[in-house]
Amino acid sequence: MPHVITQSCCSDGSCVYACPVNCIHPSPDEPGFATAEMLYIDPVACVDCGACVSACPVGAIAPDTKLEPAQLPFIELNASFYPKREGKLPPTSKLAPVIPAPVVRRGTRPLTVAVVGSGPAAMYAADELLTQDGVRVNMFEKLPTPYGLVRAGVAPDHQSTKRVTRLFDKIARRRGFTFYLNTEIGKHLSHADLLAHHHAVLYAVGAPNDRRLEIDGMGLPGTGTATEIVAWFNGHPEFADLPVDLGHESAVIVGNGNVAFDVARILTSDPDHLAHTDIAAHALSVLRESKVREVVIAARRGPAESAFTLPELIGLTAKSDVVLDADDHALVARDLASAADPLVRAKLEILSKLGDASAPATRPRIRLAYRLTPQRITDGRIEFTRTGTDDCVGIDAGLILTSIGYRGKPIRDLPFDDDRAVVPNDGGRVAAGTYVAGWIKRGPTGFIGTNKSCALETVQSLVDDFNDGRLTDPVGGAGALAKLVRERQPKVVDAAGWRAIDAAEISRGEAGDRPRLKFTEVSEMLAAAATAPKPTVRQRLLAGLRD
Ligand code: NAP
DSSP: OOEEEOTTOOOOOHHHHHOTTOOEESOTTSGGGGGOSSOEEOTTTOOOOOHHHHHOTTOOEEEGGGOOGGGTHHHHHHHHTSOOOOSOOOOOOOOOOOOOOOOOOOOSSOOEEEEEOOSHHHHHHHHHHTTSTTOEEEEEESSSSOOHHHHHTSOTTOHHHHTHHHHHHHHHTSTTEEEEESOOBTTTBOHHHHHHHSSEEEEOOOOOEEOOOOOBTTTSTTEEEHHHHHHHHTTOGGGTTOOOOOOSSEEEEEOOSHHHHHHHHHHHSOHHHHTTTTOOHHHHHHHHTOOOOEEEEEOSSOGGGOOSOHHHHHHHHHHSOEEEOHHHHHHHHHHHHHOOOHHHHHHHHHHHTSEETTSOOSSOEEEEEOSEEEEEEETTEEEEEETTSOOEEEEEOSEEEEOSOEEOOOOTTSOOBTTTTBOOOBTTEEETTEEEOTHHHHOSOSOTTHHHHHHHHHHHHHHHHHHTTOSOOOSSOHHHHHHHHHHHOTTOBOHHHHHHHHHHHHHHHHTTTOSOOOOOSHHHHHHHHTTSOOOOHHHHHHHHHHO
16 A cells, blocks of 8 residues: 655655655655656555655645545556566665754854745745754745745645645744734835844745736736736735636636646636635636636647646646647647657646547636747737747637746845846855845746755855854844834734634635635735734743843
């Protein structure tokens, strides 16, 4: 009964270190780890102890006998990462080599770090820093709710992936951790303010913008970006009022990465199923009235160059009706005849078995289309050329979305590489005292767990600078910072406030059998935060003593 890693694998490597026989690869010390689409359990070496199940923060691992039918392809996918062997390997006591946490040497003052942003890169950076006694992390987030794209980017029908917030909640409860939510750096506090009150400032602000497609007609009514729609159906307060018109039968998404899949799935899902997720109430109402029957995902290159990952393709084709037209089936067959990479072959084999678009649809469906280079949008129509030719292909659509990647935006007082849309850095170090992690450091690629090794590298650079005496001691203690923040942002939300928002959302969801019913207005969030119990005199005294 070997264990199997399934679609929601976040690649943070927690399972690798829990495994007593080192049968999960690639491990963080191995070359393919940074680019792997997921991790794989060797069925011949697995001793079925289940340690990986408890370690996985997103519930992606199960024994092969407990998989749902849609997950069965993952048995073969895990096995295919390893050479074929017969029987079982004798159990070993080999462990994956642990990458040591950076050791902080004692300075005159305990290492104090401001982390800006509260998504996965920020939380993993805090986790690494707080492995050491005495370190303090103050985390600043402009929304009253933390966890960045896990809350506002992961699709609502991927609740298992959102489970990583339980790990983040644990990190936020660690000694030395303080939340300053609803506090925007660049508005309420400056980079200089943070530097004055900390040894170091670490920006993990992600890539909040989207890459824009520069063709005529973008901006017309009915056009938009997938990232905006993702934020809208996830209840991000800045996108709650996005005008989304689903009153037409056809939608087109340009680009075929995992974000395009997320949007196409939500647009074609049964709203009764979505009603049991944490989808925003406003989005669910619009989806209930939707007339969309087909979402075309248009890629400029061929099937072998598809940007989506294999686990997501397996997940999509198991649950949604996905088709190709005859020309695209021919392209898949052509690519399959010459593809050597096993991962690409596996994707092509799944594509080759998809239904034909000429068959009548019985429910809203997704069509994958290839070799379409977007040229212009007119009212209700997008025109492409067949890539590499002058042949024109037009698709009528009431909704035309681009899904061509996220893009980082400049941070005030920091350098910016406009071509790559990242802050230039060396192993996360921008300059002594200023650091970056996550998408603003390396660009918008990878999975939630990719940020763990990314954050570790940055924390290593930061700790090296601290140990070598390159960082300046903060001017005041924690009390002085808290006072400054309150002066500049009286509506700051702390950890207790976030827990009150969290509890209120979960409780609002119970009646509808939903994991939570999100607040989508900042004012509602602040009202819920205000119900949090105030710190007792004893807690305030203890905090003062620690300062
Ligand atoms: P992505 O994977 O980089 O895909 C971007 C797509 O846009 C590609 O198909 C690309 O085509 C296309 N594109 C770029 N410029 C274009 C242009 N000018 N005209 C037409 N097409 C263009 O981006 P993403 O989907 O936003 O995903 C971002 C990251 O988040 C990825 O690492 C993804 O795996 C991750 N993510 C993961 C999950 C999950 O695991 N469930 C969910 C969401 C996102 P070319 O390939 O031809 O450049």
